[in-house]
Amino acid sequence: MGVKSNLSVQHVLIAIALLVVLSCICGTAFGDVYDLVGLGHNLSCVEPQVTLAGSANGTCVIYTSNTSAKITINATSTQETHNYSLNIVNNNSGPLKVKLEYLSYSNINRVNATIILHDNSTSKEQLTIYGGNITQTDAYYDLQDSATIHLGVMNLIENSSEQTTVLQVYLRMKSPNSTVYTLYVITFEFT
């Protein structure tokens, strides 16, 4: 009887020992074996190459860091043009190409308008709101080194006076021969 008990305890201990060894080996050998490739990245914050600034029409609010803005314009039943709704300033970053892309909108059928970029002598249409649709030209406009260009809202007219039209666009900027680009958010509010 005593021998049997001793054997049982010994067998249990052997079984535990074997299980411990097997679990350690199997866990490492079959559970976690990978070939690895490393990816290390350092990211830093830099001064904006381009900043946004208020302009003659006094229709915009510029937010912290001067990299986002809201333009508020009262649309009426009479067609109006606001040539200087926002200034876009190149801070000595070399020549850049810039364009507007729509991001989101609501109640867009309330107004018609054309949004352009210009420097008083040349211009390029960017976005057109008409009949409840919005189209973008995807045409880059040249922003020369240390230059300032303007965002203009042309031929703005309301189709109805209900609610407010909100349009969010990206200002996309890049160097002429690069595919690296930067996006700022500009919000239009047509009241």
Add this chain to the structure above:
Amino acid sequence: MQINYKKSLKFLTLLIAAILISSVSAAIYDYMYLGGTVGVQGMSLAWLSGADGTDAGTTINGVTAALINLKGPPNGTRVYADPVELNNTGVSPITFNLTIDTVSGDTPQLISIYIKMYNMNDSSLKGTLNVWESAAKGSDLTGLQITNNNVWRFQWEITWKATATTSNSVTVNLKLQVPV
């Protein structure tokens, strides 16, 4: 019931010895696991510097790619469309996981970091890794499969908060794991 304490003590010693041995075995396997990094090139995966490699400061050293010059303005999104590429030069598809090892530094000034992977052979989006979002590290991507002779570009999208300054920086370490 009688217990042979002398023999039991011997087995207890054996048990402790077994645990010690197994620990050493695990350490050895860990070493092999790290040594496995050498094997990736043998598995036909290779990093390539992309079209934006110069802007991004891409350097490739064996199986490690480093992007040391990723910059962005406060409250704007900087997009590096093609800083680094992954090429499967082999004859069969390879399945891999993309894991976020660490995100350290001035993370309170970060809004988000996304990596979008595009297959350059057909321009399809293969996956988006949310490296940082909503003030927290994102989730790993598993089970990605790159077809043989295909190249994926890793597009980085970085957005700093409006309050970030030029003294703020972040370090991100990722691992591409190929189960074997």
